[in-house]
Amino acid sequence: MDCLFCKIVAGQIPSTKVYEDDQVLAFRDIAPQAPTHILVIPKAHMASVAEVSPENSGVVAHIFEVIAQIAKAEGLENGYRVVSNCGDDAGQTVHHLHFHILGGKRLALEMA
Numbered sequence: 001m002d003c004l005f006c007k008i009v010a011g012q013i014p015s016t017k018v019y020e021d022d023q024v025l026a027f028r029d030i031a032p033q034a035p036t037h038i039l040v041i042p043k044a045h046m047a048s049v050a051e052v053s054p055e056n057s058g059v060v061a062h063i064f065e066v067i068a069q070i071a072k073a074e075g076l077e078n079g080y081r082v083v084s085n086c087g088d089d090a091g092q093t094v095h096h097l098h099f100h101i102l103g104g105k106r107l108a109l110e111m112a
């Protein structure tokens with residue numbers, strides 16, 4: 001599988017991990033857009049939010065539990081943003097589902 005984030009899961013590409021369990025990996029974004037910029041991904045490949053289904057949505061629920069835990073551990077008590085770009089119009093560049101956690105500064109409000 002020629003997928004960058006599958007390679008990070010497999011340890012073939014190094015990453016700065018902040019959380020890992022049997023289903024989920026979180027690591028720091030290589031090009032941070034905010035003082036805290038972490039990516040949270042399922043270890044099992046799925047391309048984007050568009051592929052979430054009754055069969056695999058359990059891992060997405062688990063990812064949101066992990067996001068809350070990471071935000072606390074990172075000291076983001078002043079707030080943070082969770083973003084998932086889905087498809088070309090959203091500018092998705094890595095086609096393995098991921099949720100950005102952005103925080104540590106007052107974020108711009110524009111969404112489009």
Ligand code: 5GP
Pocket residue numbers: 004013015016027028029030031032039084085091092093094095
């Ligand atoms: P997208 O644009 O698909 O929503 O987000 C992809 C994110 O992956 C970008 O924020 C980009 O900086 C990050 N990224 C791309 N390649 C790597 C890499 O090799 N390592 C890490 N840690 N992040 C990466």
Ligand code: ZN
Pocket residue numbers: 003004005006007044045046095096
């Ligand atoms: Zn993948």
